[in-house]
Amino acid sequence: MSTERREVTPINYLNATTGWKSWLFTTDHKRIAVLYLISITVFFILGGIFASLMRLELTTPQGDMFSSDTYNKLFTMHGVVMIFFFLIPSIPATLGNFLIPMMVGARDLAFPKVNLLSWYLYIAGGIFALAAILAGGVDTGWTFYTPYSTTYSNAYVMPAVVGVFIAGFSSILTGLNFIVTVHKMRAPGMTWGRLPLFVWSMYATSLIQVLGTPVIAITLALVGLERVFHVGIFDPAIGGDPILFQHMFWFYSHPAVYIMILPGMGVISEVVGCFSRKRPFGYSFIAGSSLAIAVLGFLVWGHHMFVTGQSMYASMVFSMLSFLVAVPSAIKVFNWTATMYKGSVSYNTPMLYAFGFIGLFTIGGLTGLMLATLAVDVHVTRTYFVVAHFHYVMVGGMVMAYLGGLHFWWPKITGRMYPEIWARIAAAITFVGFNLTFGPQFLLGYMGMVRRYHSYAPEFQPLNVLSSAGASILAVGYAIPFVYFLWSLTKGEKAPSNPWGAKGLEWETASPPPTFNFDHTPVVTEPAYAYAKEEEVHVG
Amino acid sequence: MADQAVPMEQHSPFLQHHFDDLDQQLDSSTLGMWVFLLTEIMFFGGMFGAYTIYRSMYPEAFASTSRHMIPWLGGINTAVLICSSLTMALAVRSAQIGKRNLIRIFLIATMIFGIAFIGVKFTEYYLHWKDHLVPWAGFQYPEAPQFFRQAQILFCFYFFMTGFHALHMFVGLGLLTWLLIKNERITFGPTYYNPVEITGLYWHFVDIVWIFLFPLLYLIGAHS
Numbered sequence: 127m128s129t130e131r132r133e134v135t136p137i138n139y140l141n142a143t144t145g146w147k148s149w150l151f152t153t154d155h156k157r158i159a160v161l162y163l164i165s166i167t168v169f170f171i172l173g174g175i176f177a178s179l180m181r182l183e184l185t186t187p188q189g190d191m192f193s194s195d196t197y198n199k200l201f202t203m204h205g206v207v208m209i210f211f212f213l214i215p216s217i218p219a220t221l222g223n224f225l226i227p228m229m230v231g232a233r234d235l236a237f238p239k240v241n242l243l244s245w246y247l248y249i250a251g252g253i254f255a256l257a258a259i260l261a262g263g264v265d266t267g268w269t270f271y272t273p274y275s276t277t278y279s280n281a282y283v284m285p286a287v288v289g290v291f292i293a294g295f296s297s298i299l300t301g302l303n304f305i306v307t308v309h310k311m312r313a314p315g316m317t318w319g320r321l322p323l324f325v326w327s328m329y330a331t332s333l334i335q336v337l338g339t340p341v342i343a344i345t346l347a348l349v350g351l352e353r354v355f356h357v358g359i360f361d362p363a364i365g366g367d368p369i370l371f372q373h374m375f376w377f378y379s380h381p382a383v384y385i386m387i388l389p390g391m392g393v394i395s396e397v398v399g400c401f402s403r404k405r406p407f408g409y410s411f412i413a414g415s416s417l418a419i420a421v422l423g424f425l426v427w428g429h430h431m432f433v434t435g436q437s438m439y440a441s442m443v444f445s446m447l448s449f450l451v452a453v454p455s456a457i458k459v460f461n462w463t464a465t466m467y468k469g470s471v472s473y474n475t476p477m478l479y480a481f482g483f484i485g486l487f488t489i490g491g492l493t494g495l496m497l498a499t500l501a502v503d504v505h506v507t508r509t510y511f512v513v514a515h516f517h518y519v520m521v522g523g524m525v526m527a528y529l530g531g532l533h534f535w536w537p538k539i540t541g542r543m544y545p546e547i548w549a550r551i552a553a554a555i556t557f558v559g560f561n562l563t564f565g566p567q568f569l570l571g572y573m574g575m576v577r578r579y580h581s582y583a584p585e586f587q588p589l590n591v592l593s594s595a596g597a598s599i600l601a602v603g604y605a606i607p608f609v610y611f612l613w614s615l616t617k618g619e620k621a622p623s624n625p626w627g628a629k630g631l632e633w634e635t636a637s638p639p640p641t642f643n644f645d646h647t648p649v650v651t652e653p654a655y656a657y658a659k660e661e662e663v664h665v666g
Numbered sequence: 667m668a669d670q671a672v673p674m675e676q677h678s679p680f681l682q683h684h685f686d687d688l689d690q691q692l693d694s695s696t697l698g699m700w701v702f703l704l705t706e707i708m709f710f711g712g713m714f715g716a717y718t719i720y721r722s723m724y725p726e727a728f729a730s731t732s733r734h735m736i737p738w739l740g741g742i743n744t745a746v747l748i749c750s751s752l753t754m755a756l757a758v759r760s761a762q763i764g765k766r767n768l769i770r771i772f773l774i775a776t777m778i779f780g781i782a783f784i785g786v787k788f789t790e791y792y793l794h795w796k797d798h799l800v801p802w803a804g805f806q807y808p809e810a811p812q813f814f815r816q817a818q819i820l821f822c823f824y825f826f827m828t829g830f831h832a833l834h835m836f837v838g839l840g841l842l843t844w845l846l847i848k849n850e851r852i853t854f855g856p857t858y859y860n861p862v863e864i865t866g867l868y869w870h871f872v873d874i875v876w877i878f879l880f881p882l883l884y885l886i887g888a889h890s
Contacts, residue, residue: 234684236694302701310694311684336701340709344830348716351826355802359716359822364815370719374712647686 138541138638153238154641159224160539161245162215167608169211169252172259176204178601181563181594187587189580197580198265199281205268207259210290211252213524214382217389218335219248219300221531222328224539226304228632229322231313231650233642236306244299251293258285267578269379272360272371276352284353291346294339297385301335304328313631315650322630322654323399323412327392330416334381334388334423342378345371369434376427384423386520387487388416390527391458394480397534398462400628401477402469405655408461415454422451432503441500448498455491459484474626475549479530482557486522490515493568508578511571514564522560529556529607537621541638542614548606556603562596629655680858692860699864703871710830710875717823717882720816727816731824732887733809734799736790740884743786747873750779754869757845761862764855769862770846776869777842784835787828800825824883831879834872841865 135141139156149157180200183191192200223241227234235241258264265281266274275283308321308329349371352358360371399406406412428436428444462484471477493515496502506512537543566589571577575586582590624633635644678688685691721728757772798806801821807814845865854862 232684236684237698238682238684240698298705302698302705305701306694306698309697310690336705337708340705341712344709344712347830348713348826357801357805357818357822359720359819359826364818365724366819367719367723370716374716377712642683 136636137640138636139641140541140638142641151242153234153242155223155227155235155238155241156539156639156641156643158241158245159220159222162219162223162248163539165245165249165252166212166215166220169207173204173207173212174601174604176200176207178597180204181597183580184582184590185587185594187582187584187590192580194580195265196263198267198578199263201578202264202267203259206255206264206286206290209268209382209386210293211248211255213386213520214293214297215248215300216386216524216528217393217531218297218304218328218331218385219244221324221393221528221535222304222331222389223300225535225632226307226325226328227311228635228639228643229325229630230308230311231316231631231644231648232307232311233644233647235303236311237303240299241303244296244303247292247296247299251289251291251296254285254289254292256289258282258289261285269372269375270346270349271375272349272352272368273362276349276358276360277356277363284350287346287350287353291343291350294343294346297335298339298343301332301339304332305336308332313648313650316631317650319410320650320652320654321413323395323406323409323416324389324392326413327388327395327416330420331385331388331392333417333420334385338378338381338385338424341374342382345374345378369431369436372431372434373427376430377424380427380430381420381423383516383519384419386524388419390483390487390524390531391416393527393531393534394462394483395458396628396630397476397480397530398465399655399657400534400626401472401474401480402466403657404465404469405653405657406461407464407467408457409654411457412461415457418454419451422447422454426451429498429503432500433507445498445500449495452491452495452498455487459488459491473550475544475546475553476530476534476626478550478553478557479526479533482553482560483523483526483530486518486526486557486560490518490522493518506571508576509571510567510575510577513577514567514571517564517567522564526556526560529553532611533607534626535632536611536614537625538632538637538639540615540618541621542618543621543625544607544614544618545610548610552603552606552610555599555606559596559599559601559603563593563600564596566590566593566596629657678857680852680860688857692863695860695864696867699867703867706834706871706875710827713823713827713830714878714882717827720819720823721886724813724816724819727810727813728820729887730810730813731817731820732885734794734797735884736793737884737888739786739790740880743783744876744880746779746783746786747876750776750783751870751873753779754866758859758862758866761854761859762856764853766849766853769849769854773842773846773849777839777846780835780839780842784832784839787832791825794821827879827883831872831875834875838865838869838872841868 139154149161152158179192180197183189183197189197223235261282263281264279264283264286266279266283270283270287275287308325312321348359352361357364358366360366360368362368395406395412426444426448428440429448432441432445462480493511497506497512497515533544533549570586570589570593573586575582621637623635623637625637626633631644631648631650632639634648681688681691685694753772753775757769757776760768760772794800795803798804799821801818805818805821807817810817842865845861848861
């Protein structure tokens with residue numbers, strides 16, 4: 127560890143300027159990333175509270191804690207908050223914002239003011255969503271299906287729709303910024319083939335954000351106009367087609383699922399390479415599979431609509447295309463495994479989260495194949511099987527990757543180390559709690575327990591109690607990092623510039639980095655991940 | 667950042683700190699605007715897609731609405747927008763060669779065309795309102811009662827699509843006003859004309875959207 131650094135505190139992005147104005151009007155991508163980090167944590171806690179209340183209700187078969195109306199609102203707000211205000215901005219807006227300029231060797235994103243604007247849009251959207259929650263909630267489900275959302279719901283649909291609409295533009299602007307930055311701001315020698323795999327996955331994510339989000343924006347705008355003017359395009363009363371809403375909704379919202387997993391895959395590629403001391407196996411295949419997932423992701427939305435009465439032939443095509451997505455996803459999983467093979471694997475916290483990701487994502491992905499199979503899907507549609515499947519991908523996958531990435535780059539972001547022992551314990555608790563929460567839900571769904579009800583048949587109770595117990599363990603697993611991350615801000619050991627011995631431009635500058643990232647524009651002379659086997663991890 | 671080993675160009679007052687040179691800055695802002703226009707295509711594309719589906723479902727009902735459209739007003743507006751694109755292109759050219767007076771003239775001309783377009787558009791809205799063709803304000807369709815419901819969908823599309831287009835025109839006029847003020851304060855020239863360039867791209871895009879809207883909304887019945 128560096129000892130001489132303790133004597134002087136060098137100027138960095140955190141202490142360069144002070145005062146709340148220097149944060150709220152900053153155009154520094156690193157500070158904006160921290161702003162995002164704080165705000166998405168607030169929404170994560172909020173969404174977690176809704177989930178806990180649901181799990182509490184489901185410990186008994188009777189609907190004894192909440193009325194069915196309240197329960198409808200709970201799962202709706204859990205979905206809206208977690209998807210639009212936590213998962214979609216999670217890795218892109220925090221780690222992506224912080225790292226992409228540094229990884230490509232730039233002083234900032236291409237449009238720093240637009241970056242700040244995107245945070246303000248996110249906050250504005252969040253305020254509308256909070257207003258909807260405080261006013262009494264929304265009960266449409268996070269999918270806002272018509273005609274219930276446009277005509278029949280008496281809940282606060284409009285503020286929620288406006289909130290998601292505005293937050294969508296924050297997502298678009300983030301994606302736009304990343305695309306231009308990757309194209310135009312790379313340092314000398316940073317060719318496309320030398321980009322870190324995290325940048326490749328963020329680039330693929332950005333393509334989805336830029337091409338998909340406008341479609342949900344216009345869809346929600348039409349829903350809003352219908353609701354306000356009581357006429358409209360999806361209204362069956364005048365010959366409109368409510369199924370068209372689902373097509374337009376899922377045209378975005380299925381690709382959005384990949385907004386919620388591709389960045390996680392990018393984090394895992396970095397972490398697995400670093401803690402195996404090896405260049406990730408099949409660099410170009412991992413990079414290319416990110417793009418393949420982004421492209422294929424736009425062609426599979428119909429698999430959400432197998433039981434809506436869409437043409438059987440359309441369903442068959444969507445089913446086959448959905449199977450195709452498994453190919454690039456599997457390429458990644460096999461390549462991470464192959465990277466570890468004969469590598470010098472060390473079990474630092476980020477790597478533990480990566481192990482968790484690979485296992486849980488594999489389960490989530492394989493059950494996704496079951497759901498892409500037409501007949502099986504019809505059998506388990508609208509059951510807890512679906513709920514378990516997408517939580518394995520989004521929570522078991524994305525949240526694991528997010529936490530892994532946060533641990534991996536925490537020394538770079540804050541200049542402090544977290545307590546390794548506690549972090550490993552938390553990673554293990556999270557893994558156990560997660561499986562206990564969502565594993566039983568596969569069984570429940572397969573046995574026929576329908577989602578979105580506050581009561582259920584008594585024979586499902588043991589597995590539901592197990593799931594609720596798991597949720598409380600999972601909550602502990604999330605609370606521990608929250609505590610020691612806060613603790614480390616003042617009490618943590620000072621971090622050296624490269625605590626993991628990792629490769630990549632972000633590790634060549636100080637921790638925390640100076641405002642313009644590098645003292646001199648870096649010149650890249652070697653390929654990405656030029657790991658030599660004998661290097662050791664310094665902390666552990 | 668105090669950095670000595672930089673080219674002279676870095677001292678250009680227009681160069682933002684995080685770019686290496688003005689070329690990189692121009693390339694970035696232009697690419698950024700193109701990516702933004704891509705999102706706009708998807709935004710309008712959602713409406714065009716939904717329109718296409720309903721038109722193939724209800725072709726006769728949609729065609730029957732043509733008699734209520736005023737193609738010559740729409741035609742004038744199309745011509746007005748094409749002229750505005752010409753003056754916008756000339757404004758960009760003037761910015762590239764750094765002629766402040768020409769920039770001012772062409773920007774004002776573009777704005778006049780834009781305001782004329784909106785004036786004509788709102789006149790049409792007023793006429794539709796008088797004919798009870800606004801779906802949320804007592805929609806009536808006495809000539810072809812069998813199409814009463816389906817024609818309403820077309821008019822929903824008509825107002826939503828042209829409404830979003832008009833909204834984009836207002837944004838464009840705002841950008842032109844901003845350029846007009848900027849043109850008095852700083853000197854555009856061969857090394858720095860990005861704002862005019864990317865506003866031009868935006869303006870042409872909004873123009874092209876109208877080129878698609880005009881036949882789809884005004885001329886549906888013309889060939890039948």
